[in-house]
Amino acid sequence: ANNIASPTALISNNLNFIQSGAAAAERIFEFLDREEEPEDSGTAVLDVANTEGRIEFNHVEFGYLPDRTLFHDVSLKAEPGEVLAVVGPSGAGKTTLVNLLMRFYEINQGDILLEGLNVKNMTRNNLRSAFGMVLQDTWLFDGTIAENIAYGKSGATREDVISAAKKAQCDEFIRKLPLGYETHIGGDFTTLSEGECQLLAIARTIIADPKVLILDEATSSVDTRTEILITQAMETMMKGRTTFIIAHRLFTIKNADKIIFMMAGDIKEVGSHAELMKLGGLYANLYLSASDN
């Protein structure tokens, strides 16, 4: 992630950057495991059940290190239910954008608002309970398939599990297994394909019913049929939720409501595929050179 591509390198390497960003998931998990977060002092309470997923970044300044500003002046709006594809070369700040939204780091200047509330005034638990994440390295634990899906919601019933599995297009393959939902996975029992694991992760997120989704799009190659299932499951999952996708596939990027094109900690361009093509800037160049191949 230290390798910030120059605009020329970006354009000539085109698809390379769309496919880069592999380690983002691992990094998000590092943060989840961090225990040394400062104490919460805020008093604002987000009514998670009635949250629509409206998000605003207003003039955000941030750097991981005191003397190295990464985001100089980042502003951004996401309306409820919008799909935002975050694209840009390695090191552009795509992961940082979602890390700040979930408040894994404190910003220096500006505000980040969820549903009009400043995220720094909420407790981290309250804030993060509005989010669901599907990351590249799907994380399954040593247990049954049913347990792995149910993990998304405390007190989930068998009906909840099956309904989520159906929406995530995995009920069919689960039923074909000799032990069905009781099949043991994780640990040494990894019998599922990568694509199937991704579908389970989607089912787990659907059962949790988060208002805002963070997706780190998988770049691994799965067969065409699984790819279609994953696309359908993702579409069902994203319906009615504001979604940030660290996107690598042109299909996803083209279909997003907004493409956020980042480079070196700045948002360079924002708009739909059609709008950015019309603009004829960095995204359009990238897209045209990618589709020439």
Ligand code: ATP
């Ligand atoms: P990639 O596509 O490679 O995942 P990215 O666009 O997601 O890249 P970020 O991970 O947001 O980029 O990183 C932006 C910049 O911040 C990079 O220069 C990176 O090296 C730096 N950075 C990221 N995490 C940290 C950290 N924990 N401490 C210091 N610098 C960091």
